[in-house]
Amino acid sequence: MSYNFKETMSKPERLAPGHRMCAGCGGTIAVRNVLRGLHEGDKAVIGNATGCLEVSTFTYPYTAWEDSYIHNAFENAGATLSGVEGAYKALKRKGKLDETYKFITFGGDGGTYDIGFQSLSGAMERNADMVYVCYDNGAYMNTGIQRSSATPMYADTTTTPVGSASNGKPQNRKDLAAIIAAHDVPYVAQTTFIGNFKDLHVKSEKAIYTPGAAFLNIMAPCPRGWRYNTPDIMEICKLGVETCYWPLFEVVEGKWILNYEPKKKLPIEDFLKPQGRFKHLFKKGNEYLIEEFQKEVDRRWEELQFRCSRG
Amino acid sequence: MAKRDRLSGNEAIAIALRQINPDVFPAFPITPSTEIPQYFASFVANGQVDTEFIPVESEHSSMSAAIGASAAGARSLTATSSCGLAYMWEELYIAASNRLPLALALVNRALSGPININCDHSDSMGARDAGWIQVYAENNQEAYDNMVQAYRIAEHKDVRLPIMICQDGFITSHAVENMELLEDEEVKNFVGEYEPENYLLNPGCPMAVGPYSITDYYMEAKRNQAEGMKHVEKIVLEVAEEFAKLSGREYGLFEAYRLEDAEYAVVMIGSAAGTTKDAIDKLREQGEKVGLLKIRLYRPFPAETIAQALKGVKAVAVMDRAEGYTNHGGPLGADVMAALYRARSQALAVNYIYGLGGRDVRVEDMEGIFATLKQIAADGDAGETYRYLGIRE
Amino acid sequence: MAADITKLGVKATWKDLTEGMIIAGAGTSKEFNTGEWSTDKPVFIEEKCKQCLLCTPVCPDSCIPVKDGKRGEFDYDHCKGCGICVKSCPFGAITMEGV
Helix, strand or coil, X not given: CCCCHHHHHHCCCCEXXXXXXXXXXXXXXXXXXXXXXXCCCCEEEEEEXXXXXXXXHEECCEECECCEEEECCCCCHHHHHXXXXXXXXHHHXXXXXXXXEEEEEEEEHHHHHHCCHHHHHHHHHCCCCCEEEEEECXXXXXXXXXXXXXXXXXXXXXXXXXXXXXXXXXXXXXCHHHXXXXXXXXXXXXXXXXXXXXXXXXXXXXXXXXXXXXXXXXXXXXXXXXXXXHHHHHHHHXXXXXXXXXXXXXXXXXXXXXXXXXXXXXXXXXXHCCCHXXXXXXXXXXXXXXXXXXXXXXXXXXXXXXXXXXX | CXXXXXXXXXXXXXXXXXXXXXXXXXXXXXXXXXXXXXXXXXXXXCCCCCCEEEECCCXXXXXXXXXXXXXXXXXXXXXXXXXXXXXXXXXHHXXXXXXXXXXXXXXXXXXXXXXXXXXXXXXXXXXXXXXXXXXXXCCHHHHHHHHHHHHHHHCCCCCCCCEEEEEECCCCCCXXXXXXXXXXXXXXXXXXXXXXXXXXXXXXXXXXXXXXXXXXXXXXXXXXXXXXXXXXXXXXXXXXHHXXXXXXXXXXXXXXXXXXXXCEEEEEECCHHHHHHHHHHHHHHCCCCEEEEEECEEECCCHHXXXXXXXXXXXXXXXXXXXXCCCCCCHHHXXXXXXXXXXXXXXXXXXEECCHHHCCCCHHHXXXXXXXXXXXXXXXXXXXXXXXXXXXX | XXXXXXXXXXCCCCXXXXXXXXXXXXXXXXXXXXXHHCCEEEEECHHHCXXXXXXXXXXXXXXXXXXXXXXXXXXXXCCCCCCHHHHHCCCCCEEEXXX
């Protein structure tokens, strides 16, 4: 698949303006750009777990979706779209439908890593012909920034508040992309917003057009929850990648591929510093917390490099 | 041409489903409904149906996928029992509020805990206010016939609501009975094609389903939904009339058994009605004016016609195969008593909790109930209205 | 047939609402003005623009239309003034101004 940025950006917009997501939201940046992976003329049904994206993009009677859209509940986006995809197969088999449809579902990390995990795992294991896209902002943002299993260690959230006896979330985040890869699905990728979005656009197209189940994990910063300066989202994402906190990789038919290796891996402070949720790590005496964080980033980076070296 | 066969209730439902040939069937096993998807999977494996069978990882997902499929424009269903239904609870409301005419083959079983695999109605009674149509069967034949009629009711343009076809776990689901099946072609023609107006896979017009609704809309949305339910009784009767022409078997909102001149009546749901009929036949031979009102359509609740049918009775026992924990009795008791009150009935009414967790109900038990009703009428006092049948004190 | 959402305002009666609260049709949110949320708005300085389009994927509100490989004027009916596009422009062709 050859990639042309101008052509990609010239495609018709599939997420209409007028939705109620916050100014500067990373979630809709992810959605808009994933949908650019669809070929013009192909139709799609979009699924969505309950969350910011759902309540803001389909507030009766205003839908921001240019394609058919279904929201069912919080924990079942995988199963719901499986049902839609099953209907597609059945209607095709019965000769009731000619058009080509693609199936893409979006969930935040709460609806994906946590409450929707079983339904997602089921859909992936059954190899349903769909893409599950997690826009990962590392907490339950819709209900007001509660920790999820995607929340990084030491983040200050409303259920892991920093206090005299707490340094924020005590646990590391779950490595969901690896878990989904262990389902042996044909395509898994991790990406975020970098440069002209080529990485995200190409991975989206691959995910959508790979027959069978595909999973995209997209780091999509939330200015409210992360407490950075809203216009700086691209810088935050870049630091996530350059510090190897959020590496860009793919798992294609079980083969791990590292898509980007920083020339000089930046220290994790560079990613943590602009974010208010990590402010307490920069207090005098808390240097060891940053060291711990760095160790975990290094450990995971080495593990990923090892997986990718084996192919 | 009808075919005679000996079938269990589960097999009868599975055969009805084969004849209907639905588009999508997501399923998860749970005793005693497991056989339904099991039989159906063999139909799929042998190429006897075009259905997309999705063996999901939970009941929550089976209902979720059935909802997705129905919204997409497919005829869908699932089957479950007990905790499986409880696990779907949230989804039941969503299916109904989205006005999706999907079906659920429910095999009634007690809810945990303690865990128990046998029949009572605590599962479907817990779902009675979810916005689903609920139809109950006494025996295997009725379960089959109700399944054949299900989509005609649910998909009717004035209704468009999900439908639960209920039968009693093990008692009918596993017991084999003689019954009559319709020809495949007859069922196919009777049920017809599903032609939704708006659906996700409509190439002519996309659709969005499942909105966030602010307070300004929510109450109007619920009232709009209730309107569909208001049409159900009429459509159930119309479909039953057409079904009778095809099968020779007649159905109504309920069955009135020797109720015409009855002074003492029992109101109940499900398989124990057969036992009650035996008790009635025996007592009628002794000259007792006893009868039965067996509920077929429980949601919506045909309160006025039920009260009308019970007009002449002196005393009535409403039998609940589920606890309500109201300290006053079960859900059917509450519904029937409210219906009698609205009709200004003078009947004395008591409410029995019976048959929980598969507790057997014998002909003698029901004879005892009628004897109690006779005593209540003679005393002119119902006494304690919240009673248990056959409990060890 | 697509729903006419002009009949689905907050004063609509229960009979007016769409069955199952579904909306047949697409992109009806365009009728909802989120432009009035902003306290700042981006200004497009066309003469400085090299049409690199780097500002177009970063907009969370689909407010930078692209046609035939070229960006057009901002959609001020919907732009919430987040300022991400300003930072994404390598040529200083977008600035922020108070509303």
